[in-house]
Amino acid sequence: MSSKPRVWLTRKLSDNTQARALRDYDVILNTEDTLSSSEDIVRMSGEVDAIIPCHSELFDAATVAKLDSRLKIVANHSVGVDHCDLPALKAKGVCVTNTPDVLSDATAEIAMLLLLGAARRAAEGDAMVRSGQWDSWSPAFMVGTQVTGKRLGIIGMGRVGQVMARRARGFDMEVHYHSRNQLDAGVEQGATYHSSLQSLLGVSDFLSLHCPATESTTGIIDEVALSQLPDGAILINTARGALVNEAALLSAIESGKLAAAGLDCFETEPGGNNKFNQHANIFMLPHIGSATFETRDAMGFRALDNLDAFFAGKTPRDRLV
Ligand code: DGY
Numbered sequence: 476m477s478s479k480p481r482v483w484l485t486r487k488l489s490d491n492t493q494a495r496a497l498r499d500y501d502v503i504l505n506t507e508d509t510l511s512s513s514e515d516i517v518r519m520s521g522e523v524d525a526i527i528p529c530h531s532e533l534f535d536a537a538t539v540a541k542l543d544s545r546l547k548i549v550a551n552h553s554v555g556v557d558h559c560d561l562p563a564l565k566a567k568g569v570c571v572t573n574t575p576d577v578l579s580d581a582t583a584e585i586a587m588l589l590l591l592g593a594a595r596r597a598a599e600g601d602a603m604v605r606s607g608q609w610d611s612w613s614p615a616f617m618v619g620t621q622v623t624g625k626r627l628g629i630i631g632m633g634r635v636g637q638v639m640a641r642r643a644r645g646f647d648m649e650v651h652y653h654s655r656n657q658l659d660a661g662v663e664q665g666a667t668y669h670s671s672l673q674s675l676l677g678v679s680d681f682l683s684l685h686c687p688a689t690e691s692t693t694g695i696i697d698e699v700a701l702s703q704l705p706d707g708a709i710l711i712n713t714a715r716g717a718l719v720n721e722a723a724l725l726s727a728i729e730s731g732k733l734a735a736a737g738l739d740c741f742e743t744e745p746g747g748n749n750k751f752n753q754h755a756n757i758f759m760l761p762h763i764g765s766a767t768f769e770t771r772d773a774m775g776f777r778a779l780d781n782l783d784a785f786f787a788g789k790t791p792r793d794r795l796v
Contacts (some may be wrong), residue, residue: 477501480524480786485511485532488552489768492775496527499783513538520546525785527551527778530558531744539563548785550778554578554634554765556795557688557715565796572781572793576634577773578765583638585764586683586713589737590627590643593709593758594620594681596735602755620709620734623647628679630672630695631686631714632658639683640666651678654686676703681711688715698723707734713764716741721748728754739764 482500484493487508496502503523505511511519511532519526521543528534530553539560548570549559556573564571592598596619603609603617627643629636629652640650641664650666652658653675657668669675672695676682682704686692696710697720704710710733712719721742727733728751735756741747744762751757765774781791 480782481522482525482527482782483519483523485516485526485528486552488527488775489771491772492779495776495779499779500525513541517541517543524548525550525782527775527782528558529553530555532558534559534564536560536563539567539569542567542569544568548572548782548791550781550785550791552774552778555687555715557717561796569796570785570791571795572778572785572791573795574774574777574781575793577777578770579634579638581767581770582635582713582764583642584767585739585760586635586639586685586711586737587642589711589713589739589758589760590681590683590709591622593711593735593737593756594622596756598758599755620707622681625649625680626651626678628652628669628675628682629666630654630675630682630684632666633685635713636683636685637662639685640664648681651675672700673703676700677705679704679708681709683711684714684718686714686718688717693717694720696720696724698726701727701732704733706732708732709734710736710738712737713739716744721750725750725754728757 479501482496483503484496484505486505493504513533516532516538524545525548527550534549546569549564551573554573554575559571561571596617600617624647627648627650629639632652632654643650651669652666653669653672695718701723724736728736737758739760739762747759751759781793784791
């Protein structure tokens with residue numbers, strides 16, 4: 476029997492992450508990369524000391540209540556932890572960590588891609604050329620919304636929001652934000668703080684979501700919020716599907732209130748919302764904000780750093796509870 480802690484990697488992680496995990500721990504891999512049910516999680520909690528899950532594994536109150544006492548740490552391979560009931564895990568004495576910082580650049584890249592793609596109709600154009608349906612050109616053809624010089628509203632000026640602001644400045648966008656607290660001037664870099672969401676919405680030609688999904692942010696973009704945006708605004712979501720009321724978003728697209736939307740996150744994942752499919756001005760990606768080779772390694776290593784610290788008797792750098 477191995478003296479190393481036993482660790483379950485719930486999904487297929489990067490080759491480098493799996494190699495390091497196999498070197499340092501007694502590892503159970505998910506070579507088929509299948510999704511795990513609550514029953515799987517409960518069963519595995521009796522067989523391992525640690526789990527490295529992704530945001531696809533749900534540690535809700537009902538699951539946590541049944542976890543075996545062998546499980547000591549849930550070292551998430553994600554920055555978002557809305558899939559974890561943190562108070563329940565804390566009450567159960569399970570340490571929980573996440574992987575902040577390392578995915579900010581990659582996620583902001585996808586936010587910028589969605590912003591540009593939604594504004595300039597990238598998916599429509601690609602589909603037209605690819606399908607052989609590009610048979611004319613005129614000045615009125617495939618006209619979109621210009622990005623340069625427009626106002627970008629950011630909800631949640633944390634790590635990803637700040638990188639997004641930097642990228643947007645490269646397009647001469649005027650950055651505005653709403654966050655729990657105003658940032659220091661050095662971090663703000665000239666961005667305008669709005670203490671109220673309504674005030675931010677009123678100036679946001681583009682609105683990009685970068686806050687976590689919590690009780691207070693769930694459904695933050697609803698019918699009322701969308702009505703407060705300027706006509707022809709564009710919504711970008713690389714954070715979590717739960718932030719947006721999708722029925723309200725659909726109405727805003729159908730009425731023309733929103734010119735377009737760029738979405739990497741949906742209420743239902745995987746899958747998305749098939750009501751969006753008929754709207755070419757909704758540019759969609761399958762939750763790939765952090766999906767770069769570099770970032771997957773960095774996320775895996777950060778999760779393993781947290782495990783290493785925990786099993787060395789230290790406080791993991793990214794301990795949440
Ligand atoms: C995160 O880390 O929260 C990303 O959404 C990928 O899981």
